[in-house]
Amino acid sequence: MVPRAGRPVIHTRGVISDASRPAAARPELRVSPLELFFDLVFVFTVTQLTDSLAHHLDPSGFARVLVMLAVIWWMYDAFIWLTNAMPPQTHPRRGLLLLGMAGFLVISLTVPHAFEGSGVAFGWAYVLVVAVHTGMFARAGVSRRAVARMGQLNLVNAALVVAGGYLQGTTELLLWTAAFALQFANPYLVDLPQFQLRSDHFVERHGLVMIIAFGESVIAIGVGIGDAHLTATLIAAAMLVLAVCVGLWWAYFGEDDDERAVHFMAGLDDARRNRLAVRLYNLGHYLLLLGVILLATGAKSAVAHPEEVLHTDTAGALAVGVALFLAANTAIRRTIGLSPLLPRLVGAAAVLALGLPLGTRVSALAELAGTVALLAVVLGFEELRARRPAAQRARAVPVD
Known part of the structure; x- marks a missing residue:
């Protein structure tokens, strides 16, 4: 995960970043x-x-x-x-x-x-x-x-x-x-x-840890279903849990967000890079992991009984897990200069406000569907917002 060729050289307080060195002079650490x-x-x-x-x-x-x-x-x-x-x-x-x-x-x-x-x-x-x-x-x-x-x-x-x-x-x-x-x-x-600290290896390794954590939510699908007879409703619940995991995966990696994190970290001097590494990759990822554990806990019960209403604690675990992940992810993105931020915070609040009553008053399937819909709206809005300036720039280029 070394910054790709063609990216600008970063100078921070007189320190030339690792990202600015030629690839031949800086062997990749995988x-x-x-x-x-x-x-x-x-x-x-x-x-x-x-x-x-x-x-x-x-x-x-x-x-x-x-x-x-x-x-x-x-x-x-x-x-x-x-x-x-x-x-x-x-x-x-x-x-x-x-x-x-x-x-x-x-x-x-x-x-x-x-x-x-x-x-x-x-x-x-x-x-x-x-x-x-x-x-x-x-x-x-x-x-x-x-x-x-x-x-x-x-x-x-x-x-x-x-x-x-x-x-x-x-x-x-x-x-x-x-x-x-x-x-x-x-x-x-x-x-x-x-x-x-080598930024390329450090960011890549934490990204792999998060993929492993997402895998736990996928495992929760199988554990929740157990040996039950597979029905259309169970399949729908399983697909919705998978869709939530995909949404959180996109929130974490997005448009090469991990590569952008490498570039940002490499542009700092050792003292600032290491302090930031503790904040973002120890404390910040602790919150991300906790969010995934809460999600997986709620997902087990939601998949096991998709047509039934959930207990408040189970519905809360699912909603709080997704909201906590989005909030922690937003804080991390803000620190390394990624945007937008507000849509994810609004999404986190909406998951808490709407997901919990859907799970406790309608059904587990309704909470899962509502969560997927909210993630789709938030991430879709971000994608459209990111593409709009690019399209406007393309229209502004004169044609010979």
Whole structure:
């Protein structure tokens, strides 16, 4: 995902961006097959979190999923930074990355009962993940002092997670919430400019993670239908869930929005790029992932009983998931200078205002259809608005 030839050179405060360098002088850094394999564990993590929320769709269950996703995503995203700094091109690196993958698999396995006894295994697997990450980063050519500071802070997080696993219940939730809160402070306590970030690989990897997350909503279609006899109504519900996923995919990628993000990020100096990476790709994508998990949770019930009205919590999960995704996506687009913004915010509000009553008063199928219609209107309006100036410019060009 290197900016294509012919794009303008970006200068930011006297810093010549990576995007301005000739392609021959700047080798492309692509996502490796092992990283894609590593991401398969995250598919399972998202599935486990969705299943946990579906079985405990109440404030307590939602709070637990909020915290578990935050704690897991923090270190998972840290491994994206790691492979950006040192691609897994040697056997020792690959072996250590597979060890980290095993740690994430154990974490995923413990998700359903993390607050009922499995939190101990979650915590110690988390310690393993932190140790592998810190040890590998120490060999990545980054300042040892910066890596040591980062490792210490991540170990404090891990200690809070381990302690919570032993104590369980409300105390566990409080300690894991404290670990979540510490994550907001970590970027300000670490010397971020020491970590040189390659924009092409970084943006591409996060885009692939989002595609994996969308896959969870597709999986929810099959889980919701189960072994039920396939009817026209079930097929219609399945197609509508798929259409919602396509709409969110378009909202994220759109007109090469990922390429435009690469270009924007590459035009910044190390300090600004890294701070923005934390805001957009850690916090921002945490909200996007949470939106997808909520959508998948609601979609399971909607597909299972498309002609019935939904419980408020289930209809709310579906509506809030789509609205949260659109709102977070709009905030990200605003930061990197993409437009328009207002249609997506209006769409998010409309999904909340119309989707919830459709699901609870008419049927699950009605909420799905209404959501698809709103996404089509919002994204279609943006497409027409983007094409209109181009058509006007084309008409203004004199013909010989």
